[in-house]
Amino acid sequence: MRIGIIGATGWLGSALGGRLLASGHAPGDLILLNRSGPRADYHGYPDVVWARGVDELAAASDLIVLSIRPEDWAALKLHAPDRLVVSFMAGVGIDRLAPCGARIVRAMPNAAAEIGASYSPWVAGPGVTDADRAAVTRLLSVIGTSDELTGESQIDLMSAVPGSGAAYPALLALAIIAFLRDRGITEDIAIRAAEAVVCDGARLLKGQVGQSAEMIAAYLDYQGTTAAGIHAARDAGFTESITAALTAATAKARHLG
Ligand SMILES: NC(=O)C1=CN([C@@H]2O[C@H](COP(=O)(O)OP(=O)(O)OC[C@H]3O[C@@H](n4cnc5c(N)ncnc54)[C@H](OP(=O)(O)O)[C@@H]3O)[C@@H](O)[C@H]2O)C=CC1
Numbered sequence: 247m248r249i250g251i252i253g254a255t256g257w258l259g260s261a262l263g264g265r266l267l268a269s270g271h272a273p274g275d276l277i278l279l280n281r282s283g284p285r286a287d288y289h290g291y292p293d294v295v296w297a298r299g300v301d302e303l304a305a306a307s308d309l310i311v312l313s314i315r316p317e318d319w320a321a322l323k324l325h326a327p328d329r330l331v332v333s334f335m336a337g338v339g340i341d342r343l344a345p346c347g348a349r350i351v352r353a354m355p356n357a358a359a360e361i362g363a364s365y366s367p368w369v370a371g372p373g374v375t376d377a378d379r380a381a382v383t384r385l386l387s388v389i390g391t392s393d394e395l396t397g398e399s400q401i402d403l404m405s406a407v408p409g410s411g412a413a414y415p416a417l418l419a420l421a422i423i424a425f426l427r428d429r430g431i432t433e434d435i436a437i438r439a440a441e442a443v444v445c446d447g448a449r450l451l452k453g454q455v456g457q458s459a460e461m462i463a464a465y466l467d468y469q470g471t472t473a474a475g476i477h478a479a480r481d482a483g484f485t486e487s488i489t490a491a492l493t494a495a496t497a498k499a500r501h502l503g
Pocket residue numbers: 252253254255256257258259279280281282283312313314315316318321322334335336354355356357409410411
């Protein structure tokens with residue numbers, strides 16, 4: 247299958263392109279487009295195909311991945327009848343994508359695509375076939391896992407939650423580092439201590455997030471330091487802060503582009 251990526255040098259487009267090639271996709275069947283022009287070396291593969299424009303990419307591709315920023319969609323002028331278009335764009339609805347003439351799927355990956363660990367839920371527009379669904383699942387499998395959603399409004403929630411990738415863990419890390427630094431801990435040790443929580447501690451939850459309440463209960467049972475921290479975080483509005491963040495992100499997803 248010839249796969250075209252519009253936005254092939256961006257954060258997500260490049261992650262997808264690189265992982266497709268690493269997983270054995272033929273470089274000659276990868277058609278790329280960006281704004282700044284061809285790169286001599288794309289993830290170590292000089293034989294990928296650089297399209298000279300959006301029409302050339304659409305003509306040469308069976309499946310087109312749209313990985314530009316939402317605000318760049320209106321000016322793109324994609325015309326892709328009889329093609330399958332998989333849009334990664336937050337906020338640009340199927341109704342606004344449909345005029346390009348393609349069968350539309352909206353998927354919401356995240357930056358962990360870089361390491362093959364994206365969770366990329368997706369929703370299908372009218373006319374998407376079973377063969378298209380299989381192609382989308384195969385495509386997204388090179389960057390991680392996926393699920394088909396039952397309604398387009400769910401994509402806005404997925405933009406807010408898995409779409410945010412490392413953002414909230416990074417915010418937590420900054421707060422921890424600042425706390426330790428302000429109390430005289432050197433920067434390098436503060437960073438390692440934050441990493442112990444944000445990256446390594448969180449590994450205990452891998453495959454177990456559904457048991458988070460039990461994990462919290464286990465810490466509360468000690469009535470010790472962590473329990474004191476959990477109570478203080480909740481009293482200070484930890485849950486409300488997360489809810490506010492995800493509510494704002496979902497609302498923004500509804501008004502992007
Ligand atoms: N990054 C993330 O974590 C996530 C992003 N998304 C969505 O994915 C989309 C892409 O995001 P991201 O990869 O971060 O964005 P980037 O800004 O990193 O990349 C955008 C890409 O689009 C290219 N581009 C811009 N305008 C055009 C054009 N007219 N024709 C061809 N190529 C063009 C850019 O080219 P050049 O490099 O030459 O400038 C670049 O390759 C966004 O719509 C975003 O909403 C969804 C979930 C998570």
